[in-house]
Amino acid sequence: MKIVVAVGLNIVMVVALAYWLRRQARASALRRVMLPALGLRLLAGVAACLALTSDADYFQFWGKLLNAQLWDNPGAWLHTLLGEEFHGYGEKLIFHGFSNTFFIIKLLSVLNLGSLGNPFVNGAYLSLFSFVGSWQLVRAVEKYLPQVPLAAAAIAWLAWPSVVYWSAGITKESLLIGSGAWLTALVVGWLYGGQPVRLAGMVGALLLAWLHFKMRFFFAGLLLGGLSSLIIVHLVQQFFGRARHWQVQLAVIVVVLVGGMRVAAEIFPVLRVNKFTNQLSNNYYQLLRASQTRPHIEYTDLKPTLESMLSYAPKAIISTITRPWLGEDKQLLYIVASLENLALLLLIGVTLVALARRRPGYLPFALVVVLVLYCLALAALLGLSTPNLGTLNRYRAVLLPYLVFLLLQNEYVARWLPRFRAE
Known part of the structure; x- marks a missing residue:
């Protein structure tokens, strides 16, 4: 049964990926570099999995145990998914409060349905996510900021050595870079491309923001604060023509960021000075x-x-x-x-x-x-x-x-x- 589920899930993913790649190749001037860039990201993931870091090995070990619980007792797995503790198979894992480590372990327990616990396949899944998220932002620059050199975005997100290496394989950075780039792409499309804010886009943005937040709280706070200030600047400009002046834009951004930090500190005590x-x-x-x-x-x-x-x-x-x-x-x-x-x-x-x-x-x-x-x-x-x-x-x-x-x-x-x- 496990093999049937894994084969089915991977067939669906490969078909969806092929369809997506074909559509992107038709639409983008980067069609000739898209597949090499994807291959580079996947190759980096293989290299990372050949010598798993202690963190990745830890994620893999507990992800397999949670996946076993998913198959044996879905109710108990759901309880683990919504909680901060795991007990079973002679092992226990307890976290107190927010933990991005436990989050990625839970995520791997789901990915293991398709990978059967193979670290190379899990690494490929996460590498693919980071590539797709990065590609979305590169495409946003191509479509909505046409005066900006497209190669600048392509090099930054698809070819810069340490970005490619650390955003591949079983790492938190794979999820961070992918989710942050994809979320930024959505905001760029809304603000500079005149894209309508549809329900699907809003739900996608919230999910990406949630994923970014779950992976690293402080990183997400900085990115979300910056993107929120961009949205506020755009809204102010719709009502006040003078808000297009650079000094007014700078003032709005500073006020939003400072005010946002004050509000966040009241909501999350950990952010108090x-x-x-x-x-x-x-x-x-x-x-x-x-x-x-x-x-x-x-x-x-x-x-x-x-x-x-x-x-x-x-x-x-x-x-x-x-x-x-x-x-x-x-x-x-x-x-x-x-x-x-x-x-x-x-x-x-x-x-x-x-x-x-x-x-x-x-x-x-x-x-x-x-x-x-x-x-x-x-x-x-x-x-x-x-x-x-x-x-x-x-x-x-x-x-x-x-x-x-x-x-x-x-x-x-x-x-x-x-x-x-x-x-």
């Missing part, structure tokens, strides 16, 4: 103790106060974007990451020149502000809480496509990018 800074500090010192023999970031006398966190935020942002440096470690991961960071520094330099010469590109001003603030805030958050550079390199893959997209779309870099035109 003292608890938030304490959590950052605890995460930092816990990882720092475990990272003494590896390249890491150190802050002299970091305190769990807002003033201390803000004073180290610039160093955290710079470290997140530029480290590891070339020669900081001889492991392949660090060497590749350091070369990638050199490319980022070069692009940042060109972008600063483009800004100085008033050649910033063609992205809407409000969208640029939101993406810049998102990248800076997330870089600060990651740099302050994650001193281990190996872990930081994986976590920052969520912000990298947005940063790379911003750096590639200015007029100077765009001259060197390939041109994609519909035939």
